[in-house]
Amino acid sequence: MAEPSTTTLVVTTAAGIGLSTLFPSIDGNALIGAFAGATLVAISSKNLRVLHRLAYMAISLAVGYLAAPEVISNTPLKQSGVAAFFASAAAIALTLHGIELIQTIELPAWLRKGGGHD
Numbered sequence: 001m002a003e004p005s006t007t008t009l010v011v012t013t014a015a016g017i018g019l020s021t022l023f024p025s026i027d028g029n030a031l032i033g034a035f036a037g038a039t040l041v042a043i044s045s046k047n048l049r050v051l052h053r054l055a056y057m058a059i060s061l062a063v064g065y066l067a068a069p070e071v072i073s074n075t076p077l078k079q080s081g082v083a084a085f086f087a088s089a090a091a092i093a094l095t096l097h098g099i100e101l102i103q104t105i106e107l108p109a110w111l112r113k114g115g116g117h118d
Contacts, residue, residue: 027068033081034064037088045092056092064088 014035038060042053067087068080077083 027065027080029079029081030065030068030084033068033079033084034061034088037061037064037085037091040089041092060088060091063091067091 038057041060042057045053045056048056064084064087068084071077071083071087072080075083077086
């Protein structure tokens with residue numbers, strides 16, 4: 001069973017998404033798709049504390065919504081909701097993988113020493 005605070009947050013967020021349809025400049029399909037992808041990320045992150053899950057959910061929601069037009073223009077997808085879902089679901093995984101790659105880069109000796117030339 002879901003924790004009460006998590007359930008309350010999801011219901012509140014869903015209500016907020018529903019209310020956002022009152023603003024014509026917001027793409028409701030992309031927002032719902034991004035929310036679905038972000039919820040999937042939060043639910044599948046079982047090893048994390050609730051606060052980290054909520055942070056992942058918020059980041060995924062924002063990135064998914066903002067990336068939907070880019071996904072549509074570079075893939076065969078034509079629906080903003082589907083594009084936002086995939087962008088939202090992939091955002092955290094790709095970012096964490098990129099951070100791991102950056103941490104394994106071996107910097108040249110002159111750069112590790114603070115830029116000084118010996």
